[in-house]
Amino acid sequence: MNSTPPDPDATESIDPSNAVLTGIGASPGITTGTAPTIRSVDQFSAVRPGDVLVCHTTDPAWTPLFGMAAAVITETGGVLSHAAIVAREYRIPAVVGITDALTRIRPGTRLLVDGTHGTVHQDPRNPGGAPP
Structure with missing residues (x-):
């Protein structure tokens, strides 16, 4: 058995205390992708x-x-928010209204986004959070 503690940089993921994040399903569909956390227009290039x-x-x-984007997750909003409307126009899943999403989702985490049911999970096909 390996007793070496995991490298925090190698185990980026959704905070384990919040393994499933729930918000408002604002644009239907299910997809996966890597999550950069974007706090301002200065980070768009990421x-x-x-x-x-x-x-x-x-x-x-x-x-x-x-x-x-493959999908959109926001901390605020509802079905008539900008993110929800534009996601529907682009036909990509959106989950809005996930409290503290920017701190609960670590950058680089591979996510499974279900915009129909309003849930976000760490991608089960990639449990370590590193790119496949």
Whole structure:
């Protein structure tokens, strides 16, 4: 048995005390992707095609990211929020209203986003959080 403690950089994931995050399913669909956590427009360059955009909220300045994102997760909003409406227009899943998503989801975590049911899980096919 390995008694070496895990390297925190190698085990990026959803905080284990909150293994399933629940919000409002705002745009239907299920997808997976790696999650950069974006706090401001200054960090837009960190988003890559197929990423799951995790942020506090969105406004029209964030719209170009929806063309690259596989899904969107926000800390605020409802079914009529900017993130929800634009996600539906781009036909990508969105879960909004997840309290403290920016602190509960560690950057680089591979996520399974269910915009139909409003849930976010760590991607079960990649339990360690590292890219496949």
